[in-house]
Amino acid sequence: MLDIKFIRNNVELVTEALEKRNAKGDIDNFLKLDKSRRELIAKSEQLKKTRNEVSQEIGKLKRAKEDITHLTKEMKEVGQAIKKYDIELKDVEERLNEILLGIPNIPNEDVPVGQSEEDNREVRRWGKVRDFDFQAKAHWDLGEELGILDPKTAAKVTGTRFTFLRGLGARLERALVNFMLDLHTTEHGYKEVFPPYMVHRRSMLGTGQLPKFEEDAFKIQGSEYYMIPTAEVPVTNMYREEILDGEVLPIKHVAYSACFRAEAGSAGRDTRGLIRQHQFNKVELVKFTRPEDSYDELEKLTNSAEEVLKRLGLPYRVVVLCTGDLGFSSAKTYDIEVWMPSYDDYVEISSCSNFEEFQARRADIKYRPAKGEKAIYVHTLNGSGVAVGRTVAAIMENYQLADGSIEIPKVLVPYMGGIERITK
RNA sequence: GGAGAGAUGUCCGAGUUGGUUGAAGGAGCUGGUCUUGAAAACCAGUGAUACCGCAAGGUACCGGGGGUUCGAAUCCCUCUCUCUCCGCCA
Numbered sequence: 001m002l003d004i005k006f007i008r009n010n011v012e013l014v015t016e017a018l019e020k021r022n023a024k025g026d027i028d029n030f031l032k033l034d035k036s037r038r039e040l041i042a043k044s045e046q047l048k049k050t051r052n053e054v055s056q057e058i059g060k061l062k063r064a065k066e067d068i069t070h071l072t073k074e075m076k077e078v079g080q081a082i083k084k085y086d087i088e089l090k091d092v093e094e095r096l097n098e099i100l101l102g103i104p105n106i107p108n109e110d111v112p113v114g115q116s117e118e119d120n121r122e123v124r125r126w127g128k129v130r131d132f133d134f135q136a137k138a139h140w141d142l143g144e145e146l147g148i149l150d151p152k153t154a155a156k157v158t159g160t161r162f163t164f165l166r167g168l169g170a171r172l173e174r175a176l177v178n179f180m181l182d183l184h185t186t187e188h189g190y191k192e193v194f195p196p197y198m199v200h201r202r203s204m205l206g207t208g209q210l211p212k213f214e215e216d217a218f219k220i221q222g223s224e225y226y227m228i229p230t231a232e233v234p235v236t237n238m239y240r241e242e243i244l245d246g247e248v249l250p251i252k253h254v255a256y257s258a259c260f261r262a263e264a265g266s267a268g269r270d271t272r273g274l275i276r277q278h279q280f281n282k283v284e285l286v287k288f289t290r291p292e293d294s295y296d297e298l299e300k301l302t303n304s305a306e307e308v309l310k311r312l313g314l315p316y317r318v319v320v321l322c323t324g325d326l327g328f329s330s331a332k333t334y335d336i337e338v339w340m341p342s343y344d345d346y347v348e349i350s351s352c353s354n355f356e357e358f359q360a361r362r363a364d365i366k367y368r369p370a371k372g373e374k375a376i377y378v379h380t381l382n383g384s385g386v387a388v389g390r391t392v393a394a395i396m397e398n399y400q401l402a403d404g405s406i407e408i409p410k411v412l413v414p415y416m417g418g419i420e421r422i423t424k
Numbered sequence: 425g426g427a428g429a430g431a432u433g434u435c436c437g438a439g440u441u442g443g444u445u446g447a448a449g450g451a452g453c454u455g456g457u458c459u460u461g462a463a464a465a466c467c468a469g470u471g472a473u474a475c476c477g478c479a480a481g482g483u484a485c486c487g488g489g490g491g492u493u494c495g496a497a498u499c500c501c502u503c504u505c506u507c508u509c510c511g512c513c514a
Contacts, residue, residue, distance in 0.1 A: 038475095038476065041475070041483080042476060042482095044483085045475090045476065045482060046482085048482085049482060051495080052483090052495085054494070054495090055443075055495040056443070056444070058443080058494055059443040059444075059494095060444080062443085063443090068494080071494065072493090072494040072495095073494085075494035075495080076493090079493085079494070371453090371454095371472080372472070374472080375472065375473085
């Protein structure tokens with residue numbers, strides 16, 4: 001959410017930012033509502049002032065046993081006028097808020113301007129893409145042959161876009177989760193949390209998943225709860241409506257969680273394999289920082305996520321998303337894309353964003369720079385560190401051998417109980 | 425899920441015959457006196473809030489929302505959360 005005053009004073013800048021994002025925002029209507037909001041507040045508060053004064057007077061007169069009926073009668077009318085203004089005000093504020101919640105964040109200046117994914121800019125590459133001297137297979141074929149990926153049974157039990165992991169497949173998933181958590185907690189200084197997988201509506205609003213993207217989320221029928229689409233939601237909302245001590249910043253959390261995404265619009269793409277599932281595991285990195293540090297922290301966070309792929313020996317590249325591809329709440333995002341032989345391309349495996357104060361304002365997360373100073377909004381950041389299912393897919397494909405078996409990356413062997421290969 | 429108790433300022437904690445209580449008292453914090461220094465004691469100050477306004481100033485805020493009233497922290501309704509007991513369960 002942007003600051004009302006900021007929009008009011010920077011109409012051109014905001015309009016321009018919306019255009020760059022191919023987004024719409026009803027700025028004209030916003031300005032009208034903003035104006036009438038302030039007028040209504042002034043009127044209502046003026047009347048409240050007289051009401052407060054006269055009511056006190058009434059108290060005094062009453063104790064002196066004097067007649068007050070003419071005053072109470074008058075105040076009754078004032079009371080009704082106040083009520084009228086307040087009802088009107090509430091309506092205006094609701095409409096204003098609706099517009100405000102629908103306006104995306106303003107991209108940082110150094111974000112490349114562009115229409116779509118095509119215009120994202122590659123920042124760096126790491127690792128050498130392997131040249132196979134045999135016909136490399138897709139992970140879904142390998143998985144079925146090895147008996148470690150079982151979407152058929154999942155379809156029987158639940159439905160499409162779910163997968164049973166079996167045997168060493170399940171073990172590999174678990175090993176990756178532990179490897180990633182260990183790396184981030186022991187070497188990158190993140191504090192581990194394990195969050196609830198369901199959150200209420202207010203939390204979804206806080207991080208910006210709602211109200212615009214209702215159909216992407218799974219909602220629990222008969223309750224107010226949503227299945228989390230990412231641990232970002234519960235972890236960022238941990239500090240909702242709090243004023244943090246400046247000394248505790250930056251706060252860095254790492255959280256493993258399952259993630260649930262309905263993504264109603266995406267049917268038809270990536271129908272095979274682990275790339276696009278309704279439920280997947282992810283290790284998420286979340287930071288709360290001082291505004292002046294947030295872009296440094298974004299670089300570090302991205303590096304922390306990259307380190308996972310480096311240690312696993314998976315080739316990847318980092319791209320900075322252009323304005324047209326940037327997520328709703330983000331001011332700047334790096335995607336980390338891992339090399340996926342079956343796609344003959346890089347596939348997103350992590351998305352690292354600085355939301356600046358966009359989420360903090362929605363969720364009301366502030367900090368006090370120094371004792372006695374006014375509290376201001378923190379900057380929030382997060383990124384996958386990294387998506388586990390896609391990592392399994394990437395390992396299977398990049399580490400496959402000619403006989404259809406899969407080598408386990410060295411760093412994972414201890415987490416696999418010493419197992420070095422997955423074979424039939 | 426059933427029965428009961430509660431939610432007040434940075435913290436603890438008064439305040440239910442509605443009015444001068446933005447809120448007693450204490451702690452903490454800040455400054456001062458005293459002291460070689462510190463502690464203790466004493467004195468003084470202290471809404472780390474939001475909104476409107478150029479400002480002066482004003483309004484709101486005693487868990488959230490709604491109601492009664494000229495006026496509500498105080499009365500009524502409702503929701504959320506916490507605690508105790510019972511039930512159920514991993």
